[in-house]
Amino acid sequence: MARSSRHPSRRSAQRGVALIEALVGILLFAIGILGLVGLQASMTKAQTTAKARGDAAYLANEVVSRMWLDRANMGNYTTTPATVCTNTTCAAWVNKVATTLPVGQASITATPSTGSVQLTITWSPPSEGTRTYVLNTSIK
Numbered sequence: 001m002a003r004s005s006r007h008p009s010r011r012s013a014q015r016g017v018a019l020i021e022a023l024v025g026i027l028l029f030a031i032g033i034l035g036l037v038g039l040q041a042s043m044t045k046a047q048t049t050a051k052a053r054g055d056a057a058y059l060a061n062e063v064v065s066r067m068w069l070d071r072a073n074m075g076n077y078t079t080t081p082a083t084v085c086t087n088t089t090c091a092a093w094v095n096k097v098a099t100t101l102p103v104g105q106a107s108i109t110a111t112p113s114t115g116s117v118q119l120t121i122t123w124s125p126p127s128e129g130t131r132t133y134v135l136n137t138s139i140k
Contacts, residue, residue: 049131052123052131053133055100056133059093059106060133062093063077063093063119064117064119064139066090067139068139070089073087074110074112074115074117075111077110078108079106079107079108085108097121102125103124104122104123105122105123106121114138115138115139115140116137116138118134119134119137120132120134121134
């Protein structure tokens with residue numbers, strides 16, 4: 001008795017199902033790996049940004065601490081990105097800002113009569129725009 005070609009056997013109807021299941025599994029795995037790679041990239045970017053902010057805060061606190069110790073010469077710490085301060089300690093600090101932060105610049109406005117200090121540090125990470133750290137304090 002010959003088999004009818006109109007009704008495929010149960011075995012031939014199941015052919016290829018395992019291959020499709022394997023391909024779907026590989027696709028899901030690949031999507032998961034791509035998600036992890038994207039997460040790693042965003043974590044690295046966030047870590048780099050946080051490090052730069054931390055460095056800016058450290059540098060600001062460093063120069064303010066030096067100004068506390070050298071209150072008599074507080075006016076010599078005034079600077080802008082275009083002018084270098086007259087104090088050698090301050091000039092070294094401005095160079096440190098430039099080397100520590102990407103495209104780092106600093107400006108200090110110190111008013112000895114009131115003891116007020118405004119310090120601004122700017123830097124430009126690659127492809128992120130300009131970032132700014134501002135510190136206003138009083139030294140008396």
